[in-house]
Amino acid sequence: MIEKDYKKLWWKIVLITLSFSLIPLFALGFTIYYQFSVSYQAKVMENLRTLVENRRNALDLFLEERLAQMVTLSKTQSLSRLTDEKFLNKIFTIMQARSKSYIDLGIIDQEGNHIAYVGPYKELKGVNYKQEDWFHSAMTGGVHISDVFLGFRRFPHFIIAVMNREGDKSWIMRATVNSEIIDNIVRGAQIGKKGDAFIVNQRNILQTSPRFHGEIFSHPRTPDFSRVNDTLVEEQVLGGKKALFAAKVIKNTRWILVIREDPEEQLTPLLQARFLAVILMIIGVMLITVGTIFTSRAVMRRLIAVEREKAASEDLMIQSSKMAALGKMAAGIAHEINNPLAVISEKAGWIKDLLAEEDLRRSENLQEFEESVHKIEYHVDRAKKVTHRLLGFARRMEPVQETVNINKTIDDTIDFLENEARYRNIDIQTDYDEQVPSITSDSAQLQQVFLNIINNAIDAIDKDGEVAIRTEYRPKPKEISVKITDNGKGIPKDQLDKIFDPFFTSKAPGKGTGLGLSIIYSILEKLGGRIMVASEVGKGTTFTIYIPAK
Numbered sequence: 001m002i003e004k005d006y007k008k009l010w011w012k013i014v015l016i017t018l019s020f021s022l023i024p025l026f027a028l029g030f031t032i033y034y035q036f037s038v039s040y041q042a043k044v045m046e047n048l049r050t051l052v053e054n055r056r057n058a059l060d061l062f063l064e065e066r067l068a069q070m071v072t073l074s075k076t077q078s079l080s081r082l083t084d085e086k087f088l089n090k091i092f093t094i095m096q097a098r099s100k101s102y103i104d105l106g107i108i109d110q111e112g113n114h115i116a117y118v119g120p121y122k123e124l125k126g127v128n129y130k131q132e133d134w135f136h137s138a139m140t141g142g143v144h145i146s147d148v149f150l151g152f153r154r155f156p157h158f159i160i161a162v163m164n165r166e167g168d169k170s171w172i173m174r175a176t177v178n179s180e181i182i183d184n185i186v187r188g189a190q191i192g193k194k195g196d197a198f199i200v201n202q203r204n205i206l207q208t209s210p211r212f213h214g215e216i217f218s219h220p221r222t223p224d225f226s227r228v229n230d231t232l233v234e235e236q237v238l239g240g241k242k243a244l245f246a247a248k249v250i251k252n253t254r255w256i257l258v259i260r261e262d263p264e265e266q267l268t269p270l271l272q273a274r275f276l277a278v279i280l281m282i283i284g285v286m287l288i289t290v291g292t293i294f295t296s297r298a299v300m301r302r303l304i305a306v307e308r309e310k311a312a313s314e315d316l317m318i319q320s321s322k323m324a325a326l327g328k329m330a331a332g333i334a335h336e337i338n339n340p341l342a343v344i345s346e347k348a349g350w351i352k353d354l355l356a357e358e359d360l361r362r363s364e365n366l367q368e369f370e371e372s373v374h375k376i377e378y379h380v381d382r383a384k385k386v387t388h389r390l391l392g393f394a395r396r397m398e399p400v401q402e403t404v405n406i407n408k409t410i411d412d413t414i415d416f417l418e419n420e421a422r423y424r425n426i427d428i429q430t431d432y433d434e435q436v437p438s439i440t441s442d443s444a445q446l447q448q449v450f451l452n453i454i455n456n457a458i459d460a461i462d463k464d465g466e467v468a469i470r471t472e473y474r475p476k477p478k479e480i481s482v483k484i485t486d487n488g489k490g491i492p493k494d495q496l497d498k499i500f501d502p503f504f505t506s507k508a509p510g511k512g513t514g515l516g517l518s519i520i521y522s523i524l525e526k527l528g529g530r531i532m533v534a535s536e537v538g539k540g541t542t543f544t545i546y547i548p549a550k
Contacts, residue, residue, distance in 0.1 A: 013299065058185050158176075195259075
C-alpha cells in the first residue's frame with residue numbers, strides 16, 4: 001500500500017472508532033443526566049410540599065392548643081365565676097404559666113359589652129364590641145380567630161374568641177395572642193439565603209413579616225395566593241427569575257401560609273452534578289480521542305510492519321520446513337545409527353563369550369581384550385542414549401497422545417541432568433508412589449516441564465545441595481501430584497505472583513530468558529493440569545504439579 005492509502009485508512013479507522021465510542025457515550029450521559037434532573041427536581045418539589053405541610057401543622061397545633069384551652073375553660077366555668085376578675089386573673093395566671101403567648105383575657109356579654117378583663121390595658125374594660133366583625137363571627141360560628149391587627153395596643157396581635165351559652169344567655173371568652181409566636185414558627189421555613197416564608201389573609205395582606213417580599217399589613221411582592229383552597233406547589237417567574245412557591249391553608253383561620261425558595265439554591269447539587277458530568281464528558285472525549293489516535297497509529301505501524309515482514313515470510317516458512325526436516329532427519333539418523341549399534345553390541349557380546357570359552361585366558365593380553373570389550377559396550381550404550389534423545393527431539397515437533405508413566409518420565413528427565421548435578425555436587429533424590437497409574441498425555445511436553453523445573457532447582461542451589469522429587473496418586477479428584485523441592489536460596493514473597501509472567505526472571509542478566517515457567521504454565525494448562533509454588537527465602541522452594549490421571 002502506498003503512503004496515501006495508509007493515511008486514508010488511518011482516517012477511516014479514527015472516525016469509525018470515535019463514532020462508535022462517542023455517540024453511545026453522549027447518549028448515555030444525556031439519558032442519565034435527564035433522568036437524574038427530572039428525579040431531583042421532583043424531589044425538590046416534594047420536599048417543598050413536605051416543608052409547607054410541616055409548618056402548617058405546627059401552626060395548627062399552636063392554634064388548636066389555644067382553642068382547646070379556651071373552650072375547656074368556657075365549658076367548665078360559669079359566667080358568674082368568670083366575671084369575677086380575681087378568679088379570672090387566677091385562671092389567666094395559670095394559662096400564662098403554660099404559655100407566654102397570651103397578652104390578656106376578657107369576658108364579653110351578648111350585647112358586646114366587655115364585662116370582665118385581665119391584662120395590661122384596663123381601659124378596655126367596658127368597651128362595646130357589638131359592631132366588630134369578629135364579635136358577629138364568634139356569636140354565629142362559635143369560634144373566631146381574627147387577622148393580625150394593631151388595634152389599641154399599637155403592635156401586631158390577633159384574638160381568639162370562643163362563644164358559650166348558659167341558659168338563655170350567650171357570652172364570649174376573648175384572648176389576645178402575641179403574633180410574634182406565629183412569626184417565629186413561620187421563620188423556621190425561611191431556608192437558604194434567599195428563602196422566604198409568610199402568612200397572608202384572604203385579602204392578600206401580610207399577617208407576618210417576610211424577609212424580602214414586603215412589610216406586615218401590606219400586599220406581598222409575590223403572586224397572589226389568597227385564593228388557594230388546598231396545597232399548592234408550583235414554579236413561577238418573579239422579577240425575571242424562576243422561584244418555587246408552596247402555599248397551604250391554615251385550619252380554623254382565614255390565613256394562607258406561603259413559602260418561597262430559590263431554585264438555584266435548591267438545585268445547586270444538580271448544577272454541580274451537571275458541571276461534573278460535563279467535565280467528565282470532556283475528559284472522556286479527550287481520553288477516547290487520544291486513545292483512538294494512539295491506538296490507530298499503533299495499528300497502522302503494525303500493519304506497515306506486517307507488510308514489510310510479509311516479504312520475509314517465505315524465509316520463515318523455509319526455516320519452519322527446515323526444522324520439520326531436521327526432526328525427520330534426526331529420527332532417520334537415530335534409526336540408521338541404531339542398526340549398526342545393535343550389530344556392534346551383538347558382536348561385542350559374542351567376543352565376550354569367546355573370551356570366556358576359548359583358551360585365550362592364558363594369553364597375556366586377556367585383560368586388555370576384556371577392557372576393550374567393556375569400553376565398546378559402554379560407548380555403544382552412550383550412543384544409544386544419544387539416539388534416544390534424537391528420537392525424543394523428533395517427537396517434540398508435534399503434540400501426541402500416548403500412554404505415559406510419570407515415574408519413568410521423571411527418571412528419563414533426570415538422566416539429562418545427571419552429569420550437571422554430579423558436577424555441582426547436587427544430590428537428586430526420588431520418592432515414587434508405586435500406585436501412580438499410567439495416563440494418556442504427551443510425554444515430551446511433560447518431560448519439558450520436569451526438565452525446566454529441575455534445571456531451575458539446580459540453578460537455585462548452585463552447589464552442594466539436594467533436590468527431592470516425590471510423586472503421589474490422589475484418587476480424589478483422580479490426579480497425580482509431583483513435588484519438586486530444593487534447598488536453594490528461595491523466592492521472595494513479592495516475586496511469587498510474578499514468576500509465571502512471560503520474561504520475568506530472578507536470575508542474573510544473561511542467565512535467564514524468563515520464559516521457562518511461563519512455558520510450563522502454558523503446557524500444563526493445555527494438558528488440563530496446574531502448578532503451585534511455595535517458597536521461603538533462605539530455605540528453598542517447592543513446585544507442586546498436578547496432572548489429571550485420565
